[in-house]
Amino acid sequence: MSDGVGDIRREFTDLFDVYWAIGVAIWLLIAVLVVVFVVRYRARGDDDAAPAPGRSGNTPLELTYAGIVACIVAVLVWLTFSTMDDPGYRVTAQGLDRGEPPADAELVDVTGARWNWRFDYPRHGISEIGTDLRVPTLTLPEDRPVTLRMTSLDVIHAIWIPERRFKQDVFPGRTTTMTVVFPDQGFWRSGGQCNQFCGLRHAEMDFDIRVLSQADYDAWTRERGR
Amino acid sequence: MSAAPSVSLRRPTLVELLSATDHKRIGLATTVTALGFFFAGGVLALLMRTELAHSGMQFLDHDAYNQLFTMHGTTMILLFAPPVVMGVATYFVPLQLGAAEIVWPRLALLGYWLYLGGALTVWSGFLTEGGAARWAWFAFLPLSDSASSPGTGGDLWVLGVALSQLGVLLLGCSVMATIVRRRAPGMTLLRMPLFCWSMVATLLMVLVAWPVVLATMALLFIDRNVTDVFTVGGGSITYQNLFWFFAHPLVYVIFFPLVGAVGEVIATFSRRRFFGYRVTVLSLLLFAALSTSVWAHHMFTTQGVNNRFFSLTSTMIAIPAGIEYFAFLGTMWRGRIVLRTPMLFALGFVLLFLIGGLSGVFVASPPLDYHAHDSYVVVAHFHYTLFGGTVFGLFAAIFHWFPKVTGRRLSEALGIWQCALMFVGALLTFVPMFVLGFDGMPRQVADYPAFRDWDGLNLLSTIGAYMLLVAFLLFVVNVLRSRRIGEPAGPDPWGGQTLEWATASPPPRHNFDRLPPVRSYAPLLDLREERSRAERELGEAAGGADARRAPAAREEPAP
Ligand code: HEM
Ligand SMILES: [Cu+2]
Ligand SMILES: [Cu+2]
Numbered sequence: 001m002s003d004g005v006g007d008i009r010r011e012f013t014d015l016f017d018v019y020w021a022i023g024v025a026i027w028l029l030i031a032v033l034v035v036v037f038v039v040r041y042r043a044r045g046d047d048d049a050a051p052a053p054g055r056s057g058n059t060p061l062e063l064t065y066a067g068i069v070a071c072i073v074a075v076l077v078w079l080t081f082s083t084m085d086d087p088g089y090r091v092t093a094q095g096l097d098r099g100e101p102p103a104d105a106e107l108v109d110v111t112g113a114r115w116n117w118r119f120d121y122p123r124h125g126i127s128e129i130g131t132d133l134r135v136p137t138l139t140l141p142e143d144r145p146v147t148l149r150m151t152s153l154d155v156i157h158a159i160w161i162p163e164r165r166f167k168q169d170v171f172p173g174r175t176t177t178m179t180v181v182f183p184d185q186g187f188w189r190s191g192g193q194c195n196q197f198c199g200l201r202h203a204e205m206d207f208d209i210r211v212l213s214q215a216d217y218d219a220w221t222r223e224r225g226r
Numbered sequence: 227m228s229a230a231p232s233v234s235l236r237r238p239t240l241v242e243l244l245s246a247t248d249h250k251r252i253g254l255a256t257t258v259t260a261l262g263f264f265f266a267g268g269v270l271a272l273l274m275r276t277e278l279a280h281s282g283m284q285f286l287d288h289d290a291y292n293q294l295f296t297m298h299g300t301t302m303i304l305l306f307a308p309p310v311v312m313g314v315a316t317y318f319v320p321l322q323l324g325a326a327e328i329v330w331p332r333l334a335l336l337g338y339w340l341y342l343g344g345a346l347t348v349w350s351g352f353l354t355e356g357g358a359a360r361w362a363w364f365a366f367l368p369l370s371d372s373a374s375s376p377g378t379g380g381d382l383w384v385l386g387v388a389l390s391q392l393g394v395l396l397l398g399c400s401v402m403a404t405i406v407r408r409r410a411p412g413m414t415l416l417r418m419p420l421f422c423w424s425m426v427a428t429l430l431m432v433l434v435a436w437p438v439v440l441a442t443m444a445l446l447f448i449d450r451n452v453t454d455v456f457t458v459g460g461g462s463i464t465y466q467n468l469f470w471f472f473a474h475p476l477v478y479v480i481f482f483p484l485v486g487a488v489g490e491v492i493a494t495f496s497r498r499r500f501f502g503y504r505v506t507v508l509s510l511l512l513f514a515a516l517s518t519s520v521w522a523h524h525m526f527t528t529q530g531v532n533n534r535f536f537s538l539t540s541t542m543i544a545i546p547a548g549i550e551y552f553a554f555l556g557t558m559w560r561g562r563i564v565l566r567t568p569m570l571f572a573l574g575f576v577l578l579f580l581i582g583g584l585s586g587v588f589v590a591s592p593p594l595d596y597h598a599h600d601s602y603v604v605v606a607h608f609h610y611t612l613f614g615g616t617v618f619g620l621f622a623a624i625f626h627w628f629p630k631v632t633g634r635r636l637s638e639a640l641g642i643w644q645c646a647l648m649f650v651g652a653l654l655t656f657v658p659m660f661v662l663g664f665d666g667m668p669r670q671v672a673d674y675p676a677f678r679d680w681d682g683l684n685l686l687s688t689i690g691a692y693m694l695l696v697a698f699l700l701f702v703v704n705v706l707r708s709r710r711i712g713e714p715a716g717p718d719p720w721g722g723q724t725l726e727w728a729t730a731s732p733p734p735r736h737n738f739d740r741l742p743p744v745r746s747y748a749p750l751l752d753l754r755e756e757r758s759r760a761e762r763e764l765g766e767a768a769g770g771a772d773a774r775r776a777p778a779a780r781e782e783p784a785p
Contacts (some may be wrong), residue, residue: 009711011593012597019587023585023587023588027580027581027584030551030555030580031577031580032576032669034558034573034576034577035556037555037561038563038565038573039558039560041562043497043562043564050562051754052497052498052499052559052560052562053498053560054561055500056503056746057502057503057504058501059504059505062505062549062552062553066548066549067543072541073545076541076591077537077541080541080592080593081537084534084592084593093241095529096530097529097533097592098730111426125774154368155368156462158600160601165596165597167600169529170526171459172458173460173461173462174462174463176529177698179354195600196666197292197366197369199361199369199374200292200362200672202676203672207322
């Protein structure tokens with residue numbers, strides 16, 4: 001893993017673990033309180049209808065409590081924002097997230113059209129497009145940023161790469177970008193999928209992802225390129 | 227008491243029910259119609275779940291499935307949920323305020339008719355040659371323009387959504403005017419029942435957001451039929467901004483009223499005053515204000531909005547929501563909890579909505595949402611808010627108020643079974659969706675490849691959905707049973723705290739013969755407390771031993 005590029009999947013997992021732990025803890029806390037209250041304060045048969053003593057509120061207590069919730073919120077927002085400033089997200093997420101694709105990134109022009117994808121590698125003169133029988137394959141070099149410049153010919157699509165825990169929308173008449181870094185070689189069948197409903201065959205608008213070593217990638221670009 | 231109640235004990239004919247200006251008739255008609263659409267939307271969901279139980283296409287094709295999820299979403303979130311809360315409010319807000327009738331009853335009636343007509347218009351798309359709309363419930367452009375989605379079904383969708391939501395808006399105006407102008411003598415704003423306050427917050431959002439959906443639908447209609455309105459590049463973002471500016475407040479509109487109703491159920495069945503009334507009211511208003519500044523958290527992946535801003539505002543929603551939970555628990559604390567069916571549904575609401583709320587905080591974080599967005603994680607999240615929240619809250623309200631509306635009780639046994647089945651069913655249906663979505667399953671697909679190993683979890687989810695069906699059928703049986711042999715409820719079967727329980731069940735045409743004094747937001751509880759204080763004093767006069775056994779003797783000194 002080259003320094004400074006960042007692994008967005010790991011960063012996702014780190015952030016997710018915190019949210020998940022806090023969420024589960026709060027749910028369990030409240031569930032336990034509900035059960036305890038129901039058991040402890042359950043009316044006994046005879047005083048079913050009698051009113052229990054009750055106060056209409058305790059404002060200082062409630063405001064203190066609101067302050068505690070606000071602190072949890074502040075911590076979560078801070079964690080989220082600092083994750084967005086981490087290298088992985090700075091590289092991957094662009095546009096108003098203020099990230100920048102690295103200058104040395106490989107470039108792929110992605111075009112979505114109902115219901116297929118085309119990948120153009122402008123530096124190598126390669127064009128990869130799916131057919132009715134076969135989904136296209138996105139070929140990438142290992143451990144190197146690749147910027148996808150994406151647009152659509154018809155309606156909104158989106159590219160979701162669950163393995164990288166990331167997605168971005170693809171619009172007609174606009175260009176959006178995302179930069180993916182796969183730290184390891186491999187092959188992911190249907191590893192990318194359209195993730196914005198786009199009509200009849202949206203469910204089948206996938207592509208495979210193949211990540212090669214830099215040497216194999218160079219060989220592939222020489223062979224496929226013109 | 228006069229003989230007035232006997233008038234409304236006669237079963238109204240259908241025409242009477244649909245043309246009457248009595249707020250109770252309008253409210254009931256709206257609620258029952260909305261429940262009909264709930265059932266219809268549920269049937270569509272079952273068809274989807276049946277297809278999804280296994281990988282491979284079994285009995286639907288892609289086109290049919292795409293219509294089904296569009297119409298399921300549209301039906302549930304636009305044709306069932308907002309109307310049902312307006313229906314319940316039209317019935318109960320005037321009663322809780324001690325009002326004889328609603329303000330602008332004809333406007334409300336028109337609202338009902340527009341709603342019914344609009345909803346049928348949307349559904350009539352199924353009868354057209356090309357079928358119903360198939361562009362998801364949010365109808366993003368340019369998928370929804372005339373080039374990408376030609377066909378009458380789409381136009382009927384746009385028209386029907388506009389008409390039905392105009393209906394919701396008119397019903398809302400009438401309820402709002404009633405709250406402003408028809409409160410009983412002595413009922414200051416801070417003596418209104420919690421449900422009425424939750425409606426104030428709801429209706430403020432309706433007044434801000436609903437005109438926007440009307441305008442958006444008008445523009446979409448023009449774009450489809452007259453001339454391009456939304457340009458190809460920025461226009462699709464503009465449409466999303468407009469749509470979510472309406473649709474995010476929308477999801478609070480179908481949630482807040484149930485916070486109010488559940489709060490009252492919890493207070494009633496904990497036999498004490500709602501705890502934290504003022505702060506809860508404040509939090510509802512704060513919540514409503516925030517609701518207009520979070521919409522673009524649906525657009526984190528568009529590169530067209532400021533993700534940090536919308537992440538901040540959306541996460542802040544946890545503060546007012548947290549206050550409401552504190553108030554619920556504070557009300558139960560040291561109460562005398564009576565576990566009747568309304569309370570069971572209310573507790574189901576508390577536990578299940580919480581899953582939706584906490585997962586909402588999760589998707590409000592852009593780095594997490596980049597993965598979860600448009601996956602089954604989101605489907606699971608919003609079903610815990612809509613099913614765990616709106617539907618459980620609604621059943622708490624229905625079991626609570628059914629005796630008031632019909633004069634008869636529902637069966638507790640059937641209700642307990644329904645609640646248990648719904649609770650387990652909601653977990654079984656929607657928890658697997660979290661796992662599936664996390665593992666990469668996108669929403670809005672009729673099929674998934676067998677090599678993913680998603681069959682088992684999907685089958686579980688489908689089994690859960692059928693449990694939910696059984697639960698609803700139990701409810702139908704319960705209602706029918708109650709119409710035949712339900713025990714008479716009397717004016718106040720639960721020991722209610724608010725004014726609707728101070729009149730006959732069902733209430734006479736002008737609601738009240740006589741109003742008790744209103745000295746707090748729980749006027750009937752005040753009377754009951756006064757009575758037990760008097761009894762205690764009497765007991766003390768009679769001798770110490772007796773007094774210690776009387777329940778009221780355990781009362782703490784009032785603050
Ligand atoms: C009765 C039990 C229910 C079941 C089994 C169920 C099932 C489903 C399923 C499987 C989907 C995903 C369809 C897809 O993306 O392919 C879905 C979508 C949806 N559901 Fe439900 N649902 C239920 C109740 C509700 C309720 C009560 C509401 C709202 C009040 C609701 C609102 C929605 C919405 C808005 C969508 C999104 C539709 C779209 O993507 O356009 N559902 N439901
Ligand atoms: Cu697509
Ligand atoms: Cu698509």
